[in-house]
Amino acid sequence: MSRRRPVPRPQPARATPKACPCGLPADYDDCCGRLHRGEAQASTAEQLMRSRFSAFAVQDEAYLIRSWHPTTRPPRIDFDPAMRWVRLDILGSTDGGPFHTEGTVEFRAHYTERGRAGELHESSRFVRHDSAWTYLDGIVSG
Numbered sequence: 202m203s204r205r206r207p208v209p210r211p212q213p214a215r216a217t218p219k220a221c222p223c224g225l226p227a228d229y230d231d232c233c234g235r236l237h238r239g240e241a242q243a244s245t246a247e248q249l250m251r252s253r254f255s256a257f258a259v260q261d262e263a264y265l266i267r268s269w270h271p272t273t274r275p276p277r278i279d280f281d282p283a284m285r286w287v288r289l290d291i292l293g294s295t296d297g298g299p300f301h302t303e304g305t306v307e308f309r310a311h312y313t314e315r316g317r318a319g320e321l322h323e324s325s326r327f328v329r330h331d332s333a334w335t336y337l338d339g340i341v342s343g
């Protein structure tokens with residue numbers, strides 16, 4: 202019985218840290234991924250806003266629905282396959298802190314649609330529901 206030289210086993214591809222779509226300098230898994238997986242909750246309306254943008258970017262429908270206020274949430278979300286959300290700029294916010302029950306976040310969300318760049322400028326309203334921040338509605342401007 203010959204001893205074969207041990208064949209080096211192929212190393213599992215190291216998961217390359219993936220930058221979080223929300224724009225914070227963090228890996229997706231440690232940033233919005235924790236919220237999407239239900240391991241953490243947004244403590245501010247802005248954090249929820251970022252995590253929802255990321256959820257659009259990674260098409261996490263379940264997270265978008267459960268972070269949507271029950272009175273305004275759609276039954277389901279149809280992601281447009283031609284649309285990619287690429288970057289989020291937070292322009293400003295009011296309230297929405299750990300001790301608030303309401304807040305607004307104004308943002309500009311950049312996307313490409315069939316390769317053409319576009320942006321959504323919106324002021325969103327967030328309210329707490331069962332103590333967790335939820336998205337209520339938004340006013341799209343310009």
Ligand SMILES: [Zn+2]
Binds near residue numbers: 221224225233255
């Ligand atoms: Zn993030």
